[in-house]
Amino acid sequence: MMGKMAKETEVVVVGGGIIGSATAYYLARAGKDVVLMEKNELASGSSGANAGLTSTTWCPPGPLLQMSMASLKEYDYFSQELAWDIEFERCGRFTVCETEQQFEEMKPFVEVRNKGGNSLRLIDRNELLELEPNLSPSLFGAVFAPNDGHVNPLYAVYAFADAARELGAKIYEYTEPVAINAEHGCVKAIATNKGEIKTKYIINACGIGAPVVSEMVGLKIPIIPNREQMLVSEEMPPILNRVIINAGYMKDVQPTGLGDSAARKKSTQTVGTVCNQTKKGNLLLVGVNDFVGEDERTTFESFPAISEGILRVLPILRTYDVQIIRSFAKFYIYTPDQKPILGKVDGLEGFIMASGVNDYGICFGPIIGKLLSDLICIGETTIPIDEFNLSRFG
Amino acid sequence: MSEEGIICRCEELTREDIVTAIRKGARTVSAVKRRTGAGMGLCQGKTCQRLISQILGEEAGVRPQEAGMSRCRHPVRPLPISDIGGTVK
Numbered sequence: 001m002m003g004k005m006a007k008e009t010e011v012v013v014v015g016g017g018i019i020g021s022a023t024a025y026y027l028a029r030a031g032k033d034v035v036l037m038e039k040n041e042l043a044s045g046s047s048g049a050n051a052g053l054t055s056t057t058w059c060p061p062g063p064l065l066q067m068s069m070a071s072l073k074e075y076d077y078f079s080q081e082l083a084w085d086i087e088f089e090r091c092g093r094f095t096v097c098e099t100e101q102q103f104e105e106m107k108p109f110v111e112v113r114n115k116g117g118n119s120l121r122l123i124d125r126n127e128l129l130e131l132e133p134n135l136s137p138s139l140f141g142a143v144f145a146p147n148d149g150h151v152n153p154l155y156a157v158y159a160f161a162d163a164a165r166e167l168g169a170k171i172y173e174y175t176e177p178v179a180i181n182a183e184h185g186c187v188k189a190i191a192t193n194k195g196e197i198k199t200k201y202i203i204n205a206c207g208i209g210a211p212v213v214s215e216m217v218g219l220k221i222p223i224i225p226n227r228e229q230m231l232v233s234e235e236m237p238p239i240l241n242r243v244i245i246n247a248g249y250m251k252d253v254q255p256t257g258l259g260d261s262a263a264r265k266k267s268t269q270t271v272g273t274v275c276n277q278t279k280k281g282n283l284l285l286v287g288v289n290d291f292v293g294e295d296e297r298t299t300f301e302s303f304p305a306i307s308e309g310i311l312r313v314l315p316i317l318r319t320y321d322v323q324i325i326r327s328f329a330k331f332y333i334y335t336p337d338q339k340p341i342l343g344k345v346d347g348l349e350g351f352i353m354a355s356g357v358n359d360y361g362i363c364f365g366p367i368i369g370k371l372l373s374d375l376i377c378i379g380e381t382t383i384p385i386d387e388f389n390l391s392r393f394g
Numbered sequence: 395m396s397e398e399g400i401i402c403r404c405e406e407l408t409r410e411d412i413v414t415a416i417r418k419g420a421r422t423v424s425a426v427k428r429r430t431g432a433g434m435g436l437c438q439g440k441t442c443q444r445l446i447s448q449i450l451g452e453e454a455g456v457r458p459q460e461a462g463m464s465r466c467r468h469p470v471r472p473l474p475i476s477d478i479g480g481t482v483k
Binding site for chain 2: 041042043044048154158162171173232233234235280282298300303304306307308309310311317318321322323324325326327328
């Protein structure tokens with residue numbers, strides 16, 4: 001599988017997560033000679049340890065919303081037309097409101113997003129309980145997002161990587177870049193622990209490791225790891241038809257455009273209630289978020305914090321006496337404005353950023369791959385990505 | 395062991411499932427886990443990890459030290475959610 005490493009290629013994608021493998025796939029599909037390298041194993045970073053949510057709900061109107069909706073279409077195509085089994089489903093999502101105030105705040109939230117092209121709907125308690133009878137009757141209502149859903153993030157990474165390989169991409173695991181050679185402001189080659197590859201383009205899709213690779217060409221990028229802890233339940237019969245997230249969490253964690261975008265301050269901890277039932281029946285319960293550097297241990301404190309929130313929203317879990325079988329922790333790829341860092345970099349021809357995807361990398365992976373492939377192959381993108389350029393940080 | 399022999403009881407995965415993952419490139423117990431879900435069930439790999447390590451050796455010549463084990467996380471055994479989030483009524 002590893003084989004001898006190529007000496008020369010057109011594009012090197014660094015980082016074997018969802019962004020890297022999707023980018024390699026779209027480039028290979030467009031006929032480019034592409035190498036995907038990963039310092040560890042495919043899907044061993046943030047892409048391999050998350051709830052697998054595909055959501056448009058939070059996206060403010062503009063390129064982020066356009067990208068999320070376009071990405072779902074790519075997932076449709078990839079899973080239906082090409083029949084890759086990645087457990088992708090537009091099952092819908094409820095952003096549930098626990099207080100009347102939250103419910104009121106959601107009115108302008110929904111209006112703004114629907115003007116921008118989304119199709120969200122604010123529903124009251126009665127309708128919510130009709131559609132999702134296991135939810136607590138104490139909830140005030142919810143934002144219903146019919147197109148949101150989930151995917152198995154591990155299967156998605158492997159499917160894009162396997163599909164890329166079938167199209168001729170070369171994939172090297174345990175291959176870590178050590179230096180980037182540039183001449184006259186152009187990328188020339190990338191040196192790794194396994195040897196050097198000549199290339200015209202280098203795409204930095206390294207997630208929380210992206211600053212290390214950018215540092216090799218003297219670029220500073222403001223990406224900070226934000227630890228997210230989650231719990232996993234045993235497999236159980238279907239108790240939810242859709243993904244559940246509490247409105248307070250979305251407000252704390254995501255750039256919601258509610259007047260407090262990027263509300264999450266450094267050094268604060270947030271506790272949320274997100275429940276996603278996988279195809280096998282496990283519940284993925286999110287989460288406690290904090291800034292602790294690259295410490296990916298889980299804490300005992302996260303267990304009651306997450307469990308109490310989820311029991312409030314889904315009291316039926318107590319009746320089932322559902323068992324928690326595992327906890328895990330990985331990182332959001334946090335940026336100060338919670339927007340991604342995408343596209344070309346001033347002053348270094350051939351170096352392209354594909355990181356800073358906060359907590360929406362799994363949802364955005366396919367469209368980022370497609371747009372960056374277009375950027376390289378035809379020099380422009382169907383959705384404008386200028387506002388995500390690294391230069392915005394000055 | 396036959397191709398149909400169950401390796402991961404919790405997730406009902408056969409030897410053939412494990413071998414397929416290895417043929418697709420998995421070279422560690424963690425990589426097999428990510429590709430197949432082996433070890434993600436109720437017992438969290440207590441039995442299957444060693445078996446998978448052995449199969450990695452047979453199919454791909456991977457030594458046990460290289461095959462490794464998947465990461466251990468809390469809880470050591472399943473915990474009822476009502477005990478953990480006990481203050482909510």
